[in-house]
Amino acid sequence: MEEMEKWIQQLKEDVLKSDYAQKKLVFGEGKQNAKICMVGEAPGGDEEKQGRPFVGKAGQNLSSFLNVVGLKREEIYITNVVKFRPTNVSPKTGKFVNRPPKKTEIAFFLPYLMKELALIQPEMIVTLGNVPLKAITGDECASIGDMHGAMTKTKDGYHLFPLYHPAAIIYNRGLAQTYDEDLQKLKQYL
DSSP: OHHHHHHHHHHHHHHHTSTTTTSOOOOOEEOTTOSEEEEESOOOHHHHHHTSSSOSHHHHHHHHHHHHHTOOGGGSEEEESSSSOOEEEOTTTOSEEEOOOOHHHHHHHHHHHHHHHHHHOOSEEEEESHHHHHHHHTOTTOOHHHHTTOOEEOTTSOEEEEEOOTTHHHHOGGGHHHHHHHHHHHHHHO
C-alpha cells in the first residue's frame, strides 16, 4: 500500500528531527484493510528487539484472546499509540524497564496514529488499556475500568470496543474472568 509506505517514511523523518531520534520504532502490522484494528499503548522489550507489535508475553495472551473470539492475527491490524519503547532505568538492576508513555510522547505520536487509522479504515477499533482508550477518544477522563466490554462510537465514527491490556491479567489474575466476559461480548459483535 503506497500511502502506508509514505506515512511510515514521513513518521521516520519526523522522529529523526525530534527528541526521539535515537529510539527504535515499532510500526503496526497486519491486514491493510482490516475490519478490526487493535491499538495498544507502546512496545515492550520483546517488541523492540523483534520490531513487531505484541510479540512478548502480552502478545501471547493476545493470541489466545484472538482464538477465543475466532480471529487470526493475519485478519486484523495491530499497532500502538506510541511507536517506541518507553523506558526507565531500574534502580535495582540498572537495566531498562518499561514505563507508561508520557503525555508528551502520546501527543507526538497521536496525529500519526490517527493517520494510520485513516489509512486502514477499520470498522472497529479495539483499544487495549487506558492509554489507547484516552488517545482514541480524546478524553483524559476515559477509564478502562468504566468502559471495558461495551461498544461505543468515537467522534471520528469508528466503532470502539475497549478491553483491558492483555498484560493486565499477567499482573492481576482477578481480571481473568472479566476479560473472558468482555471477549464473549466482543465475539457477539463480530
